[in-house]
Amino acid sequence: MSETAKIIYDGKEYELPVITGTENEKAIDIGSLRQMSGLITLDYGYKNTGATSSKITFLDGEKGILKYRGYGIEELAEKSSFIEVAYLLIFGDLPNQDQLERFEGAIRNNRMVHEDYKRILGGFPSRSHPMGVLSSLVTSLTAFFPESLDPNRSPEGVNLSIVRILAKMPTFAAWTYKHKIGHPVNYPSSKEDYCSNLLHMMFKQPGADYEVDPVIANALDKLLILHADHEQNCSTSTVRITGSSHGSLYTSVSAGINALWGPLHGGANMEVINTLENIREDGGDTKKWMDKAKDKDDPFRLMGFGHRVYKNFDPRARIIKKAADDVLDKLGVNDPVLDIAKGLERVALEDEYFVERKLYPNVDFYSGIIYRALGIPVDMFTVLFALGRLPGWIAQWKEMRENKEPIGRPRQVYTGETNRTYVPLNQR
Ligand code: ACO
Numbered sequence: 002m003s004e005t006a007k008i009i010y011d012g013k014e015y016e017l018p019v020i021t022g023t024e025n026e027k028a029i030d031i032g033s034l035r036q037m038s039g040l041i042t043l044d045y046g047y048k049n050t051g052a053t054s055s056k057i058t059f060l061d062g063e064k065g066i067l068k069y070r071g072y073g074i075e076e077l078a079e080k081s082s083f084i085e086v087a088y089l090l091i092f093g094d095l096p097n098q099d100q101l102e103r104f105e106g107a108i109r110n111n112r113m114v115h116e117d118y119k120r121i122l123g124g125f126p127s128r129s130h131p132m133g134v135l136s137s138l139v140t141s142l143t144a145f146f147p148e149s150l151d152p153n154r155s156p157e158g159v160n161l162s163i164v165r166i167l168a169k170m171p172t173f174a175a176w177t178y179k180h181k182i183g184h185p186v187n188y189p190s191s192k193e194d195y196c197s198n199l200l201h202m203m204f205k206q207p208g209a210d211y212e213v214d215p216v217i218a219n220a221l222d223k224l225l226i227l228h229a230d231h232e233q234n235c236s237t238s239t240v241r242i243t244g245s246s247h248g249s250l251y252t253s254v255s256a257g258i259n260a261l262w263g264p265l266h267g268g269a270n271m272e273v274i275n276t277l278e279n280i281r282e283d284g285g286d287t288k289k290w291m292d293k294a295k296d297k298d299d300p301f302r303l304m305g306f307g308h309r310v311y312k313n314f315d316p317r318a319r320i321i322k323k324a325a326d327d328v329l330d331k332l333g334v335n336d337p338v339l340d341i342a343k344g345l346e347r348v349a350l351e352d353e354y355f356v357e358r359k360l361y362p363n364v365d366f367y368s369g370i371i372y373r374a375l376g377i378p379v380d381m382f383t384v385l386f387a388l389g390r391l392p393g394w395i396a397q398w399k400e401m402r403e404n405k406e407p408i409g410r411p412r413q414v415y416t417g418e419t420n421r422t423y424v425p426l427n428q429r
Contacts, residue, residue, distance in 0.1 A: 041412045058232040062310035083225040087392035111168035112189035122180045131177045136258040138173040142251040152247040175202030196221040220328045227317045230393025236260040240394045241401045242409035257394045267386040272304035274369040277338045295354045305366030317364040325367045334374045
């Protein structure tokens with residue numbers, strides 16, 4: 002017997018179905034509520050609203066669990082590769098050897114971008130934020146591959162769009178960086194793995210040799226795995242909602258990049274490092290900055306703390322904290338900012354304000370420290386986050402299309418003026 006929930010309103014009782022997920026989460030399906038009762042539900046920031054059912058990622062914020070397609074994030078981060086995880090997220094299962102080779106081979110062979118991209122990049126002032134440039138370059142893929150605009154094309158056509166964006170986004174990211182610093186771009190190589198190719202394009206200087214350090218390439222690969230999906234967060238919901246109007250994969254991902262950019266979401270990784278640097282320059286007084294974060298008259302927030310769904314700990318932050326120690330150790334980097342970060346975490350974990358509000362370090366708190374140790378410039382941090390999140394966006398877009406989900410269109414409660422009469426300009 003399926004479960005139901007009852008809503009009593011204005012003396013009448015309305016019975017609504019309760020949906021149960023495979024991890025036993027429960028949801029009241031309110032799809033018919035308005036038709037039955039005239040009521041809608043209101044939930045600012047969708048804090049308690051499920052927008053879809055999904056088979057891709059499960060997370061339990063209270064227990065700090067994160068799984069992609071049923072595999073724990075800890076195991077994937079330790080044993081898998083980013084490309085394997087991308088395949089898992091997008092196609093539902095881990096690939097066998099043949100499937101992995103074909104997928105990886107297709108990505109290697111599609112890394113080149115049209116030579117006109119150099120001219121497009123040349124139109125951006127060098128002070129442009131790389132996230133804005135990246136989202137523009139991704140949208141412009143629709144101009145080079147107009148067939149990608151048709152959301153009803155064959156599965157092979159969709160797969161080609163998927164491979165193209167996975168292959169070309171690292172090229173866009175590296176070229177954006179090179180343009181920003183005024184250096185000539187490096188062409189992609191089909192011989193290198195995903196992360197080594199990216200590092201090569203970003204850091205090879207004209208006339209100089211560049212050897213990719215495997216410690217750096219492996220650490221980057223792990224970071225990308227940890228960022229690869231996170232169910233219905235701000236940017237992923239943006240991707241799904243953009244795609245729900247039958248927008249193409251490229252325009253949907255571009256919308257996701259813009260949503261990720263904000264400092265409350267992916268942009269937090271830049272802000273964390275800026276804040277830690279400010280604390281260091283200010284003499285390292287963590288308490289002073291904690292007090293600022295707690296002061297309701299001060300807009301300052303301690304970036305890298307707090308999460309919409311993790312109210313206990315962020316499992317990704319645990320893995321990253323350990324990875325940060327390993328990487329800094331292996332590279333022989335002694336970053337004073339890491340000590341400030343650890344001090345801040347210690348104080349926050351015991352502070353009443355932070356404990357009461359369940360504010361713990363999130364994935365972005367330590368990722369910036371690793372990126373810095375790997376030599377990635379601060380304003381490229383969020384671009385790397387976008388590269389990591391790309392398979393998740395693709396998987397969620399594909400699932401939404403395959404489920405034939407309706408266009409996303411929330412309702413509202415109108416609270417504005419009613420029935421005003423137009424007053425001519427000279428009488429106002
Ligand atoms: N510093 C100080 N106070 C905070 C912080 C913070 N980082 N985060 C939340 N709070 C306080 C709020 O002021 C609020 O206090 P109140 O109840 O006294 O009004 C309470 O904690 C709850 O905060 P909300 O903003 O309502 O929580 P919400 O779930 O809407 O926001 C968010 C989550 C956006 C992540 C928030 O914690 C935040 O701004 N953190 C800093 C930015 C950050 O690190 N973002 C990255 C998130 S991870 C990611 O996107 C990959």
